[in-house]
Amino acid sequence: MSEPAWNPYDRNCPSRGLLDRISSRWTILIVGVLAEGPSRFSDIARRVDGLSEKMLTQTLRQLEEDGLVSRTVTPSVPVRVDYELTTDGRTLIAPLHALEDWVVTHMSQVDQARHSAREARA
Amino acid sequence: MSEPAWNPYDRNCPSRGLLDRISSRWTILIVGVLAEGPSRFSDIARRVDGLSEKMLTQTLRQLEEDGLVSRTVTPSVPVRVDYELTTDGRTLIAPLHALEDWVVTHMSQVDQARHSAREARA
DNA sequence: CTGTATCCGTAATGATACTG
DNA sequence: CAGTATCATTACGGATACAG
Numbered sequence: 001m002s003e004p005a006w007n008p009y010d011r012n013c014p015s016r017g018l019l020d021r022i023s024s025r026w027t028i029l030i031v032g033v034l035a036e037g038p039s040r041f042s043d044i045a046r047r048v049d050g051l052s053e054k055m056l057t058q059t060l061r062q063l064e065e066d067g068l069v070s071r072t073v074t075p076s077v078p079v080r081v082d083y084e085l086t087t088d089g090r091t092l093i094a095p096l097h098a099l100e101d102w103v104v105t106h107m108s109q110v111d112q113a114r115h116s117a118r119e120a121r122a
Numbered sequence: 123m124s125e126p127a128w129n130p131y132d133r134n135c136p137s138r139g140l141l142d143r144i145s146s147r148w149t150i151l152i153v154g155v156l157a158e159g160p161s162r163f164s165d166i167a168r169r170v171d172g173l174s175e176k177m178l179t180q181t182l183r184q185l186e187e188d189g190l191v192s193r194t195v196t197p198s199v200p201v202r203v204d205y206e207l208t209t210d211g212r213t214l215i216a217p218l219h220a221l222e223d224w225v226v227t228h229m230s231q232v233d234q235a236r237h238s239a240r241e242a243r244a
Numbered sequence: 245c246t247g248t249a250t251c252c253g254t255a256a257t258g259a260t261a262c263t264g
Numbered sequence: 265c266a267g268t269a270t271c272a273t274t275a276c277g278g279a280t281a282c283a284g
Contacts, residue, residue, distance in 0.1 A: 006229040008222060009151060011172030016147075018232060019225045023145040025138075029131060041246055050133030052278055057247065067235025078245040079284080088231060095220040100130060102217050103141045107128045109210060110140060113189025163266055174258055179267065200265040201264085 021066070026051060026059045028096050031085070034069065035093045038084035068092060143188070148173060148181045150218050153207070156191065157215045160206035190214060 006015040021027060029048045033039055039047075045056055060083060063069035068089035074080040085093070128137040143149060151170045155161055161169075167178055182205060185191035190211035196202040207215070 003230060006226045008225055009154070009169060009171055014233065015225045015229045016172075018229055019150065019221065020147050022225065023147065023150060023221055025142050025145065028141065028145060032131070047131060049131055050138075053247075054279090055277065058277095065236055065239045066232045067238070068232075073246095076245095079247090081246060088228065088235075091228070092224065095217065095224050098217040098220060099141065099145055102214065103130055103137045103144065104128045106210065106213070107137045107140055108125060110188045110190075111136065113210075114187055116189070117187045172258095175267070176259090176269095177257065180257095195266095198265095201267090203266060 018066075021062055022092065022096070023099075024059070026055050027063065028099060030056070030059055030063070031068075031089070031092050031096050032100055034083060034085045034089070035097065038072075038082045041081050041083070044083065063089065140188075143184055144214060144218070145221075146181070148177050149185065150221060152178070152181055152185070153190075153211070153214050153218050154222055156205060156207045156211070157219065160194075160204045163203050163205070166205065185211065 007013050008015045008019045010016065026048070029051070030044055033044050033047050041056070041060075044060075045051055045053065048056075060069060060071070064071055068086055070084050070086050072082045072084070074082070129135050130137045130141045132138065148170070151173070152166060155166050155169050163178070163182075166182075167173055167175065170178075182191060182193070186193055190208055192206050192208050194204045194206070196204070
């Protein structure tokens, strides 16, 4: 009995949805923060500029549901919650960081190309 | 004079927008098709299930503007247009394929986690 | 501090029809 | 074949207020 042939090019394959999730802006950046170690809710919010509480919660819940992030509550007052990548979640670090890295290393080049494109249209 | 410190964690940095572009569902899948060689407009549309003409055009225009894809028109009747990754664009193949690959190899695991999560909530 | 719930505007997307 | 233009919808996301 073999695995299903997961294929994100098929719109009805669940892998299409998973691809959407892991390639979302907030997932990429949040995993980028968690890659450096466990973080508290507010720490993540502080490090990812423009991330609202709503989207942070939503993204963390998805990652948790997919078994990629674990959530630990310390019942102090006020309560403290730590998020951490699971073993599975850590396999996301390399591919997602590669994306971040690509962007940083190619931004200038792309910027040049955009200027050229503007001139060509002028 | 050094490069700007591109940082996608900053919401005002242009690299944030570039990250959004290259990590979009359609960009990933279209680059995946073009990774195998130059393709015609309709070929791409056929291979990416659920991709509308509008989004295909829009995504290709962005990739072109960013210097990642080239567009070649053959003025036959009917006209023939070929799209191809540029040298720069080919540097996207590895990171984006890694994403696709991650999804395919982890889908079953994630599926399990989702079922567990459902049970836990029940 | 760490959420949850709700409202609501906008931007992204899909469907459709039409053109060179 | 390879688009463009338009419209309708929706879903994403931000702001706000409130709770444990």
